[in-house]
Amino acid sequence: MTDAVQIVLAKRPAGDVTADCFREEKVTLPVLADGEVLVRSRFLSLDPYMRPRMTELRSYTPPFELGKPLTGGSVGEVVDSKNPRFAKGDTVIGMLNWASHTLHDGKGLRKIDPALAPLSAHLGVLGMPSFTAWYGIRHICKPKAGETVFVSAATGAVGQVAGQLAKLAGARVVGCAGGEDKCAWAVREAGYDACFNHKTEHDVGAVLDKLCPQGIDADFENVGGRIFHAVFERLNNFGRVAFCGAISEYQDQTPMAGPPKMFTIVQRRLTLQGFIVSDHIALMADFVNEVGGLVKEGKLKSRETVVDGLAGAPAAFMGLLKGENFGKLVVRIA
């Protein structure tokens, strides 16, 4: 029996997530049953998609359960195992609880080589966010040399990779981010042609007209709301939108004032496609081949924010939803 600390969903948020949506608990985990494995968490990934899971929406993943630990992509170490696939000391990646320790049935858990890269990279530039960026760029946006690609949340865990992959494909890449420091990093390190600060630029349309004089051929969409609206109006004929997320809408309780006007989709023969990377696990090997190679050759920059200690996860997550992180947000668990 092991003592664990875990964070449970205490309340479903209405609008902004607040601290009282979370509760830290000390629990004693039961002894391992056959097939189970006990994992001590080392890094927990915090991602915007967790916000919709906190509510009872009809969604692609079941909502988090009230009174149960939240879960997230994590890297950890096997401390005990009754599962023949795992041995004590293995480093593993998978969905673990927001917790010091998780009792896991082994499904979806896989071993990784801790010598390959820093552990947190498996949750970022070598992990799901990067796979998400790769899928959206390669399979939906399909940028051609000379085209203009827009990436909202340009320096986020997904956006920073999407922008760089579009750039490597020869596109002009323009993004937006919430802060001058992020915009400067996007241009200097990630190679964006331009990046504007959506916190200070109130006329998004005007800045897009200036930065994307040839219009926009593909949009890697993470934000939704007014930024998407302005981008949508500037999409060229045969434009593609890879709809990865819509973070500006997650906490917005305002009902839509009227039905959206959609004729532009016809006029310009647009394709708007929503996707969730877990539907495309079969392509993981292609991703690893391509992006793993780029990382090894130093052709893909990445930036992360590390928060120390599980207790800081709720505040870090609330900050993420307000864009306070810079790059991939992970929690280091002692």
Added chain:
Amino acid sequence: MTDAVQIVLAKRPAGDVTADCFREEKVTLPVLADGEVLVRSRFLSLDPYMRPRMTELRSYTPPFELGKPLTGGSVGEVVDSKNPRFAKGDTVIGMLNWASHTLHDGKGLRKIDPALAPLSAHLGVLGMPSFTAWYGIRHICKPKAGETVFVSAATGAVGQVAGQLAKLAGARVVGCAGGEDKCAWAVREAGYDACFNHKTEHDVGAVLDKLCPQGIDADFENVGGRIFHAVFERLNNFGRVAFCGAISEYQDQTPMAGPPKMFTIVQRRLTLQGFIVSDHIALMADFVNEVGGLVKEGKLKSRETVVDGLAGAPAAFMGLLKGENFGKLVVRIA
């Protein structure tokens, strides 16, 4: 030299098209130059896409020019030719003026066999509207047996074919139309499983919940606005929308009150794809093979409204935009 009657664009509409947007003119056409052909119109097709062409929108087709004749898909008879591809007496199809006679350079004009089908059918069930329906169903909606397909403007020139093709693919097909007579025809003749009257059903969401208990897998969208909005909310995971038109938006001057909420596209991995059939002319032979065969076997019903006389075209077009036609709308030109 030939005397012709033609209808020109006298004024661009703001909001509803009004009678003073049109002007009938008598003109004397110049003598034929080399390569030209003089065509006497027999049938003129009136279609909703003409409405956006009356304004100066950034659009896929250049706007109609002020003071110049409007044009439309037409069937006519060659009365004189200095083009080696056409001889006097040929029956031809192509874009002609809203006019008794058109002087044409021959581009995009092609001969048809008048014995094959009634002339107006080449503008409907054997023509562009039907090709449009076929493209949207086969290449975007891709209905599978047991899925639910929704068709707005269910008995329009395009919708009536789209619904029947979806039905032949084994889908449950639900539509809406503006009138009890149209809805009855959709169910009895075109084989829709259900069709509701959007002029009397004010709670579109509730009626969709009743008629589409399994949700909606594909939407062949002709209407936009509140009907699309309700359909969109009921799309299943991996739903497809073939965006063919948005007639409810064409005359609506209300600006969008706020940015559309788009997260549903991600959650349900939707694909919204706008298309214009003229981009896909290369597939015309596939369409003719499949749909021509169905028409010959009597497996595809069609319904049309014929208006007599060019002078009636403006009023018929204004009625089309309000849904007053029943099926394909054509003008017979004396």
